[in-house]
Amino acid sequence: MSQSILIVNNVATNRIVLNVKLSAAQYTVHQAHSGAAALRVLRTNSIDMVLLDVDLPDMDGTRLCRNIRALPRSKNCLILAAMENEPLDKKKEIMAAGADDYLQKPVDDKILLARVRRLFRARAAETELQLRDGTAQALGFAEAAASFQGAAHISVVAGDRTARDDWRASLQEFSNHRLEGLSRCDALSQESPELAPDIFVISARDTEETFGLSLLTELRSNPNTRHSGIVVVLPYENHNLSAIALDMGADDLVYEGFDPAELSLRLNVLIDRKRQNDTLRQQVRTGLQAAVTDQLTGLFNRRYAMPHLKRIADRAKRTDQSFAVMILDLDHFKQVNDQYGHATGDKVLAEVAKRLRDNLRPFDMVARFGGEEFLIVMPDTPLHQAKQAAERIRKLIAKDPIEVPFQDSSIHVSTSIGVAVGSPPHRSTFDVQQLLNDADSALYDAKAEGRNQVTLARGAAA
Structure with missing residues (x-):
């Protein structure tokens, strides 16, 4: 419609x-x-x-x-x-x-239609962010905490240094925001979205007529500046570029000889909108993070782990590399909860998660799979390395007791680990669900054989 x-x-x-x-x-x-x-x-x-x-x-x-x-x-x-x-x-x-x-x-008809299109584009982007944020809140994810909004960061960019210094000085009379003058090169050298200016005011006049417009497209395509507001200052004799500038991504435009008080008003409107959208984006990121992270341990959860495991398996098929799947379960964990309470049990789970995180490679995945059960996936890992890694993990968890606040004594815990490996040339072993079943069966074997040990899946052991 x-x-x-x-x-x-x-x-x-x-x-x-x-x-x-x-x-x-x-x-x-x-x-x-x-x-x-x-x-x-x-x-x-x-x-x-x-x-x-x-x-x-x-x-x-x-x-x-x-x-x-x-x-x-x-x-x-x-x-x-x-x-x-x-x-x-x-x-x-x-x-x-x-x-x-x-x-x-x-x-002007062309400028009117361009401004109409720009407003509809901006509203569509805001609506999408609001929908995503609404979904995150509906799933129970907390909103990002409100933060103090200080002075905004505004950069004036022009090839003519005198022009940018004059514009910056005239705007500063009507603004409490932080203004700076930048060259084109400096404008394109932003190191991160967090450090990039909130707003760019860029001149479209230079030795090249399209200086500002080419800079506009580069700022919009740069991931560090794509969400910055952009105001284009056009030479009045080139007002025919107004509609083009708006369609290329400018948030607003003025002409040379602009009233600095009016431009400050427009900048304040853009700053308010950018901050609202930044807040929504942050809330969406927070919601997505909450969607894939176990809040107690900070590890990935099952929702993230399953598709990630599938991607690792698909990559292993393409590269003919082995990968290991381990399911780890804390022994007699119910006794910890019964004797010390669930708050202490949570502390134990968090410490085990930390030890796992600190003793695996950066590209290995560790996730809380449910309760006191953890999933570890190790790409590019053959059987003998997987067994060594599992033994190392088992020993480091059992070796040092876990200190728990407000408890007179520390708590000793141990773990049982089931290991399965997908490896060439038996490509059928790359089936994700089968590997999980095999690792789970190996875990039950480890528990049946006395706990605090590593057991390989029967197919892997053979």
């Missing part, structure tokens, strides 16, 4: 022209001649964007924005306001009332 746009304008010819332009771009268009008429449309239709003229016969644009945001059905729709060259206070007012962006009249 196409996205729907409500045109709110009291001049019939303006509505007709906009209707033709937006319909040709495959949007579903609704029209209203006044604020009251617009609210009636919004109450009965699902509208994705309101394109409104602030000069209406019955109410001004600020009041209409507030009324739109008060409607449950339209509180999340986009609002793009068109206005004359109003004072900065009026622009701040309409943004505070709920507008997502504003345009100065008369509006």
Whole structure:
């Protein structure tokens, strides 16, 4: 279904022209001649964007924005306001009332459509992040803790050093954020997303006409700067590049000779949006981490371990390399819980997990498979190495008692380990479920034979 746009304008010819332009771009268009008429449309239709003229016969644009945001059905729709060259206070007012962006009249058709597309792209990205975060919360993952929001980091980038120094100085008068001037090379040399500027203000004027636009595409394709906000400063004589800049990924644009106070307003809007999206991304990452991690031990959980084991098996098939699967179970762990309590049992599990993590190779996988059972997968490991590794693990767990806070004595634990190996040329042994079954059977054999020992799967031992 196409996205729907409500045109709110009291001049019939303006509505007709906009209707033709937006319909040709495959949007579903609704029209209203006044604020009251617009609210009636919004109450009965699902509208994705309101394109409104602030000069209406019955109410001004600020009041209409507030009324739109008060409607449950339209509180999340986009609002793009068109206005004359109003004072900065009026622009701040309409943004505070709920507008997502504003345009100065008369509006160029190409720039209007480009800004509409940009707003829809930005909203789609935000919605996707919100959906993922909602899924994470529905699964019970905690939200990321709110953090103090200090001054933002803004970089002004221009080939002409005098221009970037002047822009930085003029913006600093109206901003409490940290501003710096950068060359193109410096802008592209960001070491990490965390250290990259929140916003780039980049000039499109240089010896090459497309300096800023080529830099724009490079910043968007760089993983360290792809989520930074980008404002392009265009020479006014090249205003025909405006729509191209927006479609290439600019979040906003201004022209040389810009009002630094107005640009500061736009920068503040971008900073707020970026911080909201950064928070959502962090919450999604936190949720994904929680989805694959056992909270008690910090190890991977079964949800992660099974597909990862399958990938290791598939790689082993392609490379004709052996890999080992071990299932490890703590001996008589129920007695620990019964004698010392579950809190102490949790401490024991966490310490065992740490010993496993600290004594395996970085590319080996260790996961808590359930209860007091752990899964270890060792790529590129033949049978004799797997047996040696299992014996080493068994000894290091049994050797040193586990010190538990608030207990008078330390706790000795031991472990039984079942080992199975997938190895060429018997490619049938690469079957993941069969290997798990074999390792599990070997584990039961180890327990039946007295515990605190390593047993190889019968096929492997043979």
